Amino acid sequence: MNFPRLYLASASPRRHEILTQLGVPHDVLKLPAVAGEDEPRLPGEPPADYVRRTARDKALRALAYLASPAGNGFEPRPVLAADTTVILDDDILGKPVNVDDARRMLWRLSGREHEVRTAVVVATPERLLEDVSVTTVHFAKLNEADVDAYCASGEPMDKAGAYGIQGLAGLFVEHIAGSFTGVMGLPVFETGRLLRRFAP
Numbered sequence: 001m002n003f004p005r006l007y008l009a010s011a012s013p014r015r016h017e018i019l020t021q022l023g024v025p026h027d028v029l030k031l032p033a034v035a036g037e038d039e040p041r042l043p044g045e046p047p048a049d050y051v052r053r054t055a056r057d058k059a060l061r062a063l064a065y066l067a068s069p070a071g072n073g074f075e076p077r078p079v080l081a082a083d084t085t086v087i088l089d090d091d092i093l094g095k096p097v098n099v100d101d102a103r104r105m106l107w108r109l110s111g112r113e114h115e116v117r118t119a120v121v122v123a124t125p126e127r128l129l130e131d132v133s134v135t136t137v138h139f140a141k142l143n144e145a146d147v148d149a150y151c152a153s154g155e156p157m158d159k160a161g162a163y164g165i166q167g168l169a170g171l172f173v174e175h176i177a178g179s180f181t182g183v184m185g186l187p188v189f190e191t192g193r194l195l196r197r198f199a200p
């Protein structure tokens with residue numbers, strides 16, 4: 001398949017891996033960090049709106065960067081950005097701030113079903129297309145030893161909901177309905193469809 005070369009506006013190694021696996025030619029765009037809280041939710045904002053807004057914001061920030069003096073030297077290419085959000089009881093479980101936070105999140109997920117939404121955006125200054133994958137994930141009941149060992153592995157720390165389905169936490173996941181790669185951070189089906197729509 002012939003995909004346009006693009007900039008991946010993401011610091012997530014998983015997104016880079018999945019795009020590479022799909023044969024999508026891309027360069028990772030390293031954006032300067034934004035000050036303040038990471039991706040705050042607006043008051044009363046539904047999680048389904050939050051994830052789409054956040055992915056759009058990431059793409060728009062990347063486009064603004066390319067258009068700024070700092071972006072001088074980059075080519076005019078589409079940018080791809082994504083956001084993955086773990087939702088339980090209408091709460092958004094972000095990345096844990098420390099090990100205690102990770103433990104709290106894992107105990108909340110234990111023995112229950114939650115939703116993972118990943119919004120993907122492809123954009124140029126003229127055009128923006130987006131898609132969302134929605135997956136239900138059922139966690140087995142965890143025990144102290146599971147949670148201790150998992151936290152000691154360090155895997156929870158840079159991941160929404162304090163787990164990565166692609167790693168050791170795969171042992172906790174009894175069932176999913178939806179997209180495995182969507183839970184990992186970049187849904188293959190929706191991303192391919194979006195890129196084909198973008199460059200027919």
Ligand SMILES: Cc1cn([C@H]2C[C@H](O)[C@@H](COP(=O)(O)OP(=O)(O)OP(=O)(O)O)O2)c(=O)[nH]c1=O
Nearest residue numbers: 010011012083084159160163164165183184185
């Ligand atoms: C639930 C889950 C999340 N994750 C990861 C994917 C994302 O990297 C991260 C969710 O945070 P995001 O804010 O979506 O992405 P990010 O901050 O890592 O990267 P960027 O904003 O620069 O694109 O959690 C997994 O790797 N596996 C999982 O099973």
